[in-house]
Amino acid sequence: MTRLRLPGLIDPHVHVRDLNQSHKEDWDSATAAALAGGITTILAMPNTQPPITDGAALAQYQAAAQARARCDYGLYFGAGPGNVESAARFAPQVAGMKMYLDSTFGDLKMDALSLLVEHCARWPKESPLLAHAEGHHVASAILAAHLAGRSIHICHVSRKDEIELIARARDKGYAVTCEVCPHHMFMTLDDCGLAPGYLEVRPRLATPADVAALWAHLADIDCFATDHAPHTRAEKESEKPPPGFPGLETALALWLTAAHQGRLTLEDLLARMHTNPRRIFNLPEQPDTWIEVDADCEWQPDASRMYSRAGWTPFVGWRLRGRVIAVTLRGQLAYDGERVLAQPGTGRDVMNSSYSV
Amino acid sequence: MTRLRLPGLIDPHVHVRDLNQSHKEDWDSATAAALAGGITTILAMPNTQPPITDGAALAQYQAAAQARARCDYGLYFGAGPGNVESAARFAPQVAGMKMYLDSTFGDLKMDALSLLVEHCARWPKESPLLAHAEGHHVASAILAAHLAGRSIHICHVSRKDEIELIARARDKGYAVTCEVCPHHMFMTLDDCGLAPGYLEVRPRLATPADVAALWAHLADIDCFATDHAPHTRAEKESEKPPPGFPGLETALALWLTAAHQGRLTLEDLLARMHTNPRRIFNLPEQPDTWIEVDADCEWQPDASRMYSRAGWTPFVGWRLRGRVIAVTLRGQLAYDGERVLAQPGTGRDVMNSSYSV
Numbered sequence: 001m002t003r004l005r006l007p008g009l010i011d012p013h014v015h016v017r018d019l020n021q022s023h024k025e026d027w028d029s030a031t032a033a034a035l036a037g038g039i040t041t042i043l044a045m046p047n048t049q050p051p052i053t054d055g056a057a058l059a060q061y062q063a064a065a066q067a068r069a070r071c072d073y074g075l076y077f078g079a080g081p082g083n084v085e086s087a088a089r090f091a092p093q094v095a096g097m098k099m100y101l102d103s104t105f106g107d108l109k110m111d112a113l114s115l116l117v118e119h120c121a122r123w124p125k126e127s128p129l130l131a132h133a134e135g136h137h138v139a140s141a142i143l144a145a146h147l148a149g150r151s152i153h154i155c156h157v158s159r160k161d162e163i164e165l166i167a168r169a170r171d172k173g174y175a176v177t178c179e180v181c182p183h184h185m186f187m188t189l190d191d192c193g194l195a196p197g198y199l200e201v202r203p204r205l206a207t208p209a210d211v212a213a214l215w216a217h218l219a220d221i222d223c224f225a226t227d228h229a230p231h232t233r234a235e236k237e238s239e240k241p242p243p244g245f246p247g248l249e250t251a252l253a254l255w256l257t258a259a260h261q262g263r264l265t266l267e268d269l270l271a272r273m274h275t276n277p278r279r280i281f282n283l284p285e286q287p288d289t290w291i292e293v294d295a296d297c298e299w300q301p302d303a304s305r306m307y308s309r310a311g312w313t314p315f316v317g318w319r320l321r322g323r324v325i326a327v328t329l330r331g332q333l334a335y336d337g338e339r340v341l342a343q344p345g346t347g348r349d350v351m352n353s354s355y356s357v
Numbered sequence: 358m359t360r361l362r363l364p365g366l367i368d369p370h371v372h373v374r375d376l377n378q379s380h381k382e383d384w385d386s387a388t389a390a391a392l393a394g395g396i397t398t399i400l401a402m403p404n405t406q407p408p409i410t411d412g413a414a415l416a417q418y419q420a421a422a423q424a425r426a427r428c429d430y431g432l433y434f435g436a437g438p439g440n441v442e443s444a445a446r447f448a449p450q451v452a453g454m455k456m457y458l459d460s461t462f463g464d465l466k467m468d469a470l471s472l473l474v475e476h477c478a479r480w481p482k483e484s485p486l487l488a489h490a491e492g493h494h495v496a497s498a499i500l501a502a503h504l505a506g507r508s509i510h511i512c513h514v515s516r517k518d519e520i521e522l523i524a525r526a527r528d529k530g531y532a533v534t535c536e537v538c539p540h541h542m543f544m545t546l547d548d549c550g551l552a553p554g555y556l557e558v559r560p561r562l563a564t565p566a567d568v569a570a571l572w573a574h575l576a577d578i579d580c581f582a583t584d585h586a587p588h589t590r591a592e593k594e595s596e597k598p599p600p601g602f603p604g605l606e607t608a609l610a611l612w613l614t615a616a617h618q619g620r621l622t623l624e625d626l627l628a629r630m631h632t633n634p635r636r637i638f639n640l641p642e643q644p645d646t647w648i649e650v651d652a653d654c655e656w657q658p659d660a661s662r663m664y665s666r667a668g669w670t671p672f673v674g675w676r677l678r679g680r681v682i683a684v685t686l687r688g689q690l691a692y693d694g695e696r697v698l699a700q701p702g703t704g705r706d707v708m709n710s711s712y713s714v
Contacts, residue, residue, distance in 0.1 A: 112492070117521070117522060140496035161469065165501075172503075
């Protein structure tokens with residue numbers, strides 16, 4: 001067995017749910033799933049119920065995370081039409097601000113160019129600004145951020161024209177970073193084998209040409225995120241299936257399998273699952289933290305053995321190679337390959353300054 | 358009477374129609390209307406029926422214009438999904454290429470970011486590239502052109518956030534020019550007084566805040582276009598009224614009235630109706646060409662006395678000050694204040710090299 005010792009991974013794009021949507025996931029189950037996937041820090045999206053677009057909701061989710069999180073975490077603040085003037089004051093408490101320029105789960109979509117421009121201008125430059133932006137909105141977000149003299153992070157890039165535009169902008173010196181998700185790198189809409197409802201995800205699954213372009217532009221992809229977006233089987237089988245895939249417990253194995261196949265190196269993987277997200281999102285070091293992986297272990301994802309409350313995985317039955325066998329977080333064994341040992345409430349907020357070393 | 362002698366005006370945004378839509382307008386009636394409005398050069402949009410997106414249609418409209426135009430003209434080529442590879446070869450024959458990124462009359466809308474990027478990359482840099490772009494698409498068009506290392510002209514800007522973005526991009530050195538139309542500078546949706554159907558225009562009439570922002574950014578507005586877009590009364594009163602206003606015969610008087618009111622200077626007007634469009638669209642000089650205006654004449658637009666086949670005007674009954682009393686085109690009296698004297702077929706194509714002086 002080839003045993004690898006790797007740094008604790010960082011997932012900059014997780015939907016934790018909790019509070020009014022705890023049946024889908026909460027801070028307990030989401031962070032257990034993260035640890036089982038080798039991820040020791042998650043950054044959580046604000047399209048929650050209630051949405052994290054004001055101080056009251058932020059405080060509620062901070063309290064929920066503090067009470068239940070088993071791994072370290074940050075919260076994103078959500079940009080909206082109603083918080084253009086107030087958002088900036090919350091920057092010291094959050095990992096960044098997320099802008100929804102395209103439709104997804106929840107009600108945070110901003111249509112007006114003016115909102116994009118205003119949020120870009122007002123959000124503190126030292127705090128990350130992220131965009132769910134597809135098609136023309138990728139270009140719009142890049143230009144608005146550039147004219148505001150600040151950086152922008154494009155979430156879950158999924159299309160050929162988007163990654164090509166991002167690559168060209170980076171070549172010209174624009175401060176643009178981006179992430180991709182496993183489902184956009186390893187699946188297409190036609191070959192996914194998922195039933196209607198289950199295959200709904202935003203951005204949608206794409207074409208072989210899109211997937212090929214993403215792989216061809218690996219050098220322009222800073223982070224591998226999961227966009228872990230749990231919904232239950234009943235919801236995915238309903239008349240209006242919500243978009244989203246769970247992904248925390250399969251991501252590393254999918255990337256390790258690709259590495260085994262020679263599609264990327266382990267260094268490529270670690271840059272995108274640790275070094276780059278840590279730099280882009282200004283994350284503190286986690287002392288005495290590492291994960292151990294059996295690089296040769298072949299296994300097949302099985303939702304009945306997962307910690308996520310979603311209860312299904314789009315990668316069911318895939319033959320993966322590489323499995324997390326232990327996670328040590330701040331000197332404590334947090335996952336032993338079978339059980340999550342870290343207790344709810346032991347995770348720390350990356351924005352809590354007492355945590356910085 | 359204050360008699361002004363001005364250069365022949367240029368309208369870079371006219372829908373001439375003709376061929377399958379000659380009942381709305383043709384090269385004869387459109388150019389007669391232009392001359393009656395003091396305009397000696399019009400640049401004609403490609404969302405015709407058939408659309409000017411290939412060589413065959415271009416040749417048809419060139420022949421129609423050559424046969425019927427009474428003033429000088431250029432044709433725009435239309436970008437589409439089907440002519441990414443072929444468009445550039447037509448650049449020497451046209452005044453520029455128009456990209457439709459938002460919905461308007463006709464079927465030329467391009468949705469994909471990839472089409473915008475590809476057309477920006479392939480259209481010859483020395484030929485103008487124009488975009489009907491609203492909201493986020495303004496940003497997208499500006500960035501795509503910039504990354505392709507070329508200029509872009511944003512048509513009929515109508516919103517506060519759009520002109521502010523354009524102004525900021527110009528400040529940062531982006532090669533962006535733009536135009537506004539009288540109906541977006543002198544009307545709002547609420548005060549237009551137009552019946553449903555008649556008030557349909559793209560971009561839509563806006564708000565007082567939008568109008569105020571356009572005026573505040575006059576320095577960033579290069580051209581005054583009309584977006585003359587004739588549809589008949591019957592069409593505007595139909596169940597699916599097509600968007601568009603006629604405007605060739607009222608534009609100069611509206612701007613002169615604003616000048617009389619002190620909202621801009623005559624120099625501002627001439628820069629935007631002659632000097633700037635001539636420079637931006639690389640137009641040849643028209644020798645021995647000028648217009649004469651009675652700057653004190655007060656009059657009210659009356660469609661029954663107009664040359665456009667639209668048969669109505671959104672400015673009916675407005676009290677305007679300043680009226681064209683004569684147009685001389687290449688030494689010939691083309692309009693005497695009552696009658697258009699220039700004959701069909703005497704207009705010249707600005708791209709015909711034999712015309713250059």
